[in-house]
Amino acid sequence: MRSGGVRGSALVIGAIVASLALVGAYLAAGGSSYEPKKTQNPCKPRPWSDPQSLSEIANQFSVSALDGAACELGVSRERLAQALASPQSRKRFTERYGITDKKLAQAIRAGLVRAVDDAEEAGALSPVIAAPLRETLRRIPLDQAIEVVNNARSLLSGVNGLLGSAGAILEELLP
Numbered sequence: 001m002r003s004g005g006v007r008g009s010a011l012v013i014g015a016i017v018a019s020l021a022l023v024g025a026y027l028a029a030g031g032s033s034y035e036p037k038k039t040q041n042p043c044k045p046r047p048w049s050d051p052q053s054l055s056e057i058a059n060q061f062s063v064s065a066l067d068g069a070a071c072e073l074g075v076s077r078e079r080l081a082q083a084l085a086s087p088q089s090r091k092r093f094t095e096r097y098g099i100t101d102k103k104l105a106q107a108i109r110a111g112l113v114r115a116v117d118d119a120e121e122a123g124a125l126s127p128v129i130a131a132p133l134r135e136t137l138r139r140i141p142l143d144q145a146i147e148v149v150n151n152a153r154s155l156l157s158g159v160n161g162l163l164g165s166a167g168a169i170l171e172e173l174l175p
Contacts, residue, residue, distance in 0.1 A: 042070035042077045048122035057124045058153035064118040065149045069111030073099060084146050105142035112137040112148060125156075 051057040070080040083093030116134045119125035
């Protein structure tokens with residue numbers, strides 16, 4: 001029984017030493033001065049990278065739309081994205097910030113228009129498509145606007161498919 005007690009004590013002491021070494025390594029790596037990275041100001045334009053696929057364009061479109069809407073509402077993009085995840089989270093968000101559905105719809109529509117502007121400026125969206133899309137997004141109902149923000153790929157592939165080869169012909173006619 002005595003050798004079991006010594007072995008148990010050695011294990012406890014070994015665990016304490018390992019814990020202290022782990023804490024020391026954490027502190028040596030700068031762990032004591034960690035601060036979370038601040039979220040980016042949603043009102044500040046975010047440059048688009050060179051999107052190569054519809055998924056990349058849709059992702060940047062959604063980020064741009066969330067930035068624009070968050071800027072209008074005076075909240076972070078991350079907080080707004082969480083709020084739009086479900087009807088329950090949207091309700092909590094609007095109650096917490098005193099935002100009406102009308103104000104939320106206006107902000108999301110403004111964000112979507114900003115995303116179209118950004119996509120057009122980045123060359124990811126043709127002016128032939130951007131102009132009517134912009135006008136459509138200014139008028140869509142709140143639930144559809146939220147769906148577009150959450151699933152921009154569906155919108156962009158639909159618009160691209162709708163225009164199809166006619167888009168190439170129209171673009172050739174533009175100055």
